Amino acid sequence: MTTQTTPVLEARDVTMRFGGLTAVRSVDFTVNSGEIVGLIGPNGAGKTTFFNCLTGLYVPTEGKVSYKGTVLPPKPHLVTQAGIARTFQNIRLFANMTVLENVLVGRHTRTKEGLWSALLRGPGFKKAEKASEDRSMELLDFIGLAHKRDHLARNLPYGEQRKLEIARALASEPGLLLLDEPTAGMNPQETRATEELVFAIRDQGIAILLIEHDMRFVFNLSDRVAVLVQGEKLVEGTPQVVQADERVVAAYLGTPFEGAPGADEVAEVEAAEADADTATPTATADSTTSTRGESQ
Amino acid sequence: MTEILTKTDPATRGLVPLPHAAARVLLLAGGAATAASAFLAWTWTSAFPGDLTINGYPGGLQWLTFTAGILTVLFALARYGTPGLGWLSPTGNNAPVVLSALGALGTTWFTVIAIATDLGGLTNLEPGAYVAAVASLLPLLAALALPQQGAGEQTAKETLGHYIAKAERIPAPRATAPWIQRLVITAVTIIGLATFTYGIDTEYGELFIGYLFVVVFTLWALHTAGLVDRFSALVAGNRSFTLAMGFAAAIAFPFTQTDDHYANIGVNILIFGTVALGLNIVVGLAGLLDLGYVAFLGVGAYTAALVSGSEFSTFSGVQFPFWAAALSGAAASLIFGVLIGAPTLRLRGDYLAIVTLGFGEIFRIAVNNLDGDSGPDLTNGPNGIPAIPDLSFFGYNFGESHDIAGFTLGRFANYYLLMVLIMAIVVLVYTRAADSRIGRSWIAIREDETAATAMGINGFRVKLVAFALGASLAGLAGTVSAHVTYSVVPNPYQFAGSTPPNSAFLLAAVVLGGMGTVAGPLLGAALLYLLPEKLVFLQDKSLLAFGIALVLLMRFRPEGIIANRRRQLEFHETGQLDVPDTTTLTDQPAVTKTGA
Numbered sequence A: 001m002t003t004q005t006t007p008v009l010e011a012r013d014v015t016m017r018f019g020g021l022t023a024v025r026s027v028d029f030t031v032n033s034g035e036i037v038g039l040i041g042p043n044g045a046g047k048t049t050f051f052n053c054l055t056g057l058y059v060p061t062e063g064k065v066s067y068k069g070t071v072l073p074p075k076p077h078l079v080t081q082a083g084i085a086r087t088f089q090n091i092r093l094f095a096n097m098t099v100l101e102n103v104l105v106g107r108h109t110r111t112k113e114g115l116w117s118a119l120l121r122g123p124g125f126k127k128a129e130k131a132s133e134d135r136s137m138e139l140l141d142f143i144g145l146a147h148k149r150d151h152l153a154r155n156l157p158y159g160e161q162r163k164l165e166i167a168r169a170l171a172s173e174p175g176l177l178l179l180d181e182p183t184a185g186m187n188p189q190e191t192r193a194t195e196e197l198v199f200a201i202r203d204q205g206i207a208i209l210l211i212e213h214d215m216r217f218v219f220n221l222s223d224r225v226a227v228l229v230q231g232e233k234l235v236e237g238t239p240q241v242v243q244a245d246e247r248v249v250a251a252y253l254g255t256p257f258e259g260a261p262g263a264d265e266v267a268e269v270e271a272a273e274a275d276a277d278t279a280t281p282t283a284t285a286d287s288t289t290s291t292r293g294e295s296q
Numbered sequence B: 001m002t003e004i005l006t007k008t009d010p011a012t013r014g015l016v017p018l019p020h021a022a023a024r025v026l027l028l029a030g031g032a033a034t035a036a037s038a039f040l041a042w043t044w045t046s047a048f049p050g051d052l053t054i055n056g057y058p059g060g061l062q063w064l065t066f067t068a069g070i071l072t073v074l075f076a077l078a079r080y081g082t083p084g085l086g087w088l089s090p091t092g093n094n095a096p097v098v099l100s101a102l103g104a105l106g107t108t109w110f111t112v113i114a115i116a117t118d119l120g121g122l123t124n125l126e127p128g129a130y131v132a133a134v135a136s137l138l139p140l141l142a143a144l145a146l147p148q149q150g151a152g153e154q155t156a157k158e159t160l161g162h163y164i165a166k167a168e169r170i171p172a173p174r175a176t177a178p179w180i181q182r183l184v185i186t187a188v189t190i191i192g193l194a195t196f197t198y199g200i201d202t203e204y205g206e207l208f209i210g211y212l213f214v215v216v217f218t219l220w221a222l223h224t225a226g227l228v229d230r231f232s233a234l235v236a237g238n239r240s241f242t243l244a245m246g247f248a249a250a251i252a253f254p255f256t257q258t259d260d261h262y263a264n265i266g267v268n269i270l271i272f273g274t275v276a277l278g279l280n281i282v283v284g285l286a287g288l289l290d291l292g293y294v295a296f297l298g299v300g301a302y303t304a305a306l307v308s309g310s311e312f313s314t315f316s317g318v319q320f321p322f323w324a325a326a327l328s329g330a331a332a333s334l335i336f337g338v339l340i341g342a343p344t345l346r347l348r349g350d351y352l353a354i355v356t357l358g359f360g361e362i363f364r365i366a367v368n369n370l371d372g373d374s375g376p377d378l379t380n381g382p383n384g385i386p387a388i389p390d391l392s393f394f395g396y397n398f399g400e401s402h403d404i405a406g407f408t409l410g411r412f413a414n415y416y417l418l419m420v421l422i423m424a425i426v427v428l429v430y431t432r433a434a435d436s437r438i439g440r441s442w443i444a445i446r447e448d449e450t451a452a453t454a455m456g457i458n459g460f461r462v463k464l465v466a467f468a469l470g471a472s473l474a475g476l477a478g479t480v481s482a483h484v485t486y487s488v489v490p491n492p493y494q495f496a497g498s499t500p501p502n503s504a505f506l507l508a509a510v511v512l513g514g515m516g517t518v519a520g521p522l523l524g525a526a527l528l529y530l531l532p533e534k535l536v537f538l539q540d541k542s543l544l545a546f547g548i549a550l551v552l553l554m555r556f557r558p559e560g561i562i563a564n565r566r567r568q569l570e571f572h573e574t575g576q577l578d579v580p581d582t583t584t585l586t587d588q589p590a591v592t593k594t595g596a
């Protein structure tokens, strides 16, 4: 990759502690414009927590996050205002709103009509509503849900709910899109369609950071992949580099990974690999087992 | 739903073993006999209200039996596919017949039992009463003998469930010309106004209960027939016309009344309903459980009283014109709303409810103490501010009766019309706010606060706007209520009491009527005002009765009497009815949501 691009997102030394538990430990992270970056790691590694630190849902214990050079305040609505949009691991649509209304809510930061203009309904209000609706319909067209604009979000099938979440996030005209397990629970066709969708979004000039357990999906899509294990960034590099790294495999299989792998540790890893001989080198088996109730 | 697919031979038995032909004849004959029995004497003395003693001339409750009998016959004829009545039963299901028969049975048996208990014994019943009791049983038995899918294969309870189940798929109505649609809406409005007026004008509790039997079962029957859905679709297509008709009906109400007492009930319902609609912004749209909302009505009322020119007001020399008083009332409530909201709205769910409950009580207690003894003299403490003068617009004194086009408008009728205007403003504010960027962000906050903030919504600010808007609308209504009641005292502005408005009743009106709708809280308010007003005999047990009623409603229809527009919208836009019934079940837990 000839990357001489500007950084969109820069996280410096981000740490998140919950009481005694350090969920994210001094993570440095950069996403450059036009990039698709994958974030992988075993369950409970702290990926979602890291996302929450980036988007202001959690106030990081230490460290700071900046977007295009300005430091972000840890307030979710200001982060979105600045230009970072996200989806959630456990779909968080507005279930009793229609598909169109969900996307319209996503337009919140890019419109400014307040209560008074809503009550007075001047020409400016009507124009703004119309523009919002048009833009939202474009997005629904883009993800292929335009024909369901008046369905309640709760009545959509799972895969379409995930897509709708992406459309809702795109409605805020972000410069960076964070996707938390966008293919969780999808069948292979839907996953492939999502792949196309992510590329199409990148082609619009939006940088993408995505968490995934489906390794094939991540390595296909990403320009760069970072591995988070027990809150620490273990490896970062191109898909080839990460795939080849034995520590990653070890981490996924639950073997201790302290320091550089010594000879006996390598042996251990190999033994483990031999044990789990059904497992593919990449741990795709994980892809559907990761939806946990209480995480964001 | 699945059993329909698995069943090869649709069971054509009825629950009651009776040949079909006989059942059909018995149904019609029973309905007609029920209606006819109203013309007999049911008791010997006119001590029972309504005078049910005369053969050939029904009185009071007997008219209800008559109506219910006729309705049963109509639904039965429609069920048989009688030409011209097909619209009454689009799917030809049994439920409307069964339910209207139940209504007839209910009101008739209630009357007979009420005669026996009021007058002390069965000896007070004339033979006519027995005839009516038996006649009203017949249509129900016959209706349950009609062939019904699944009857006989399942337990009696399940079968009964099928008998009163709503039609599964209602065929789309034939396309009708706009003028016909408007005609239908007009007709329904007129019938609605007549029904409502009858309910308000019922002179004794027994008549009101009988009325409730007939109205509830008839509405239920119409619902199961699919006519309510069809009408909602019609309304959705003619929104502004329906709104105009609704207001025309509201304005027409005092002209149908000869006794100003009923206009008084009307104006109180309007005040209560308007405040409930304001609360609906806070609870129904933004999902904030406010248990001290009545305080804002109080702030408005006290502000209006203080500047009304009453000689007992602390500012007795000051007399604002009404528009200025109304604005000050709304503004004072708004300031209060912001003051209370700013520190509390950072809390979520139950915590917010508890704190607002506390603030509501603080208002009442503070007003009780601002009497010059325990605090500065502002509100005269428990004595309140009496002798609030009547309003006067351009020489039109609200305190006097006026003759307009042959109709006499009394004092309360005047205020009623003013309140219709205020309600129109509140309805306009509600609908416009709800359908806008800010309204969507309220609903988003209600649905999922975390996701909403992640979409860029400043949760605190948006909630504060909802809180303040709701407060100022209540304050606006309060300014009128101060004049209607001549005086303001602290006591009505409490959390719970046996008469509306109080915070608990306001919340109940919203939840019962249907959160997030315009008509719901108004209907809920009307019901909750009329019940204690009419059922005087319940007295201190009325709160218990409401508790039971609310629990039952939440069990069987958690979305409230009027379902959220979202469901209707879906029905209307996609023309499909296969939305599972449970869709609306979770519309309401916004109130109980304890944070995300």
Ligand SMILES: Nc1ncnc2c1ncn2[C@@H]1O[C@H](COP(=O)(O)OP(=O)(O)OP(=O)(O)O)[C@@H](O)[C@H]1O
Pocket: A018, A021, A023, A041, A042, A043, A044, A045, A046, A047, A048, A049, A050, A089, A290, A291, A292, A295, A296
């Ligand atoms: N609000 C919280 N309070 C306390 N502990 C938390 C909180 N949120 C997350 N954790 C803990 O932090 C750790 C990391 O969780 P996180 O959800 O970030 O993992 P993840 O990498 O997203 O896992 P998965 O792949 O299963 O989604 C877990 O041990 C989790 O229990």
Ligand SMILES: [Mg+2]
Pocket: A047, A048, A049, A089, A295
């Ligand atoms: Mg996660």
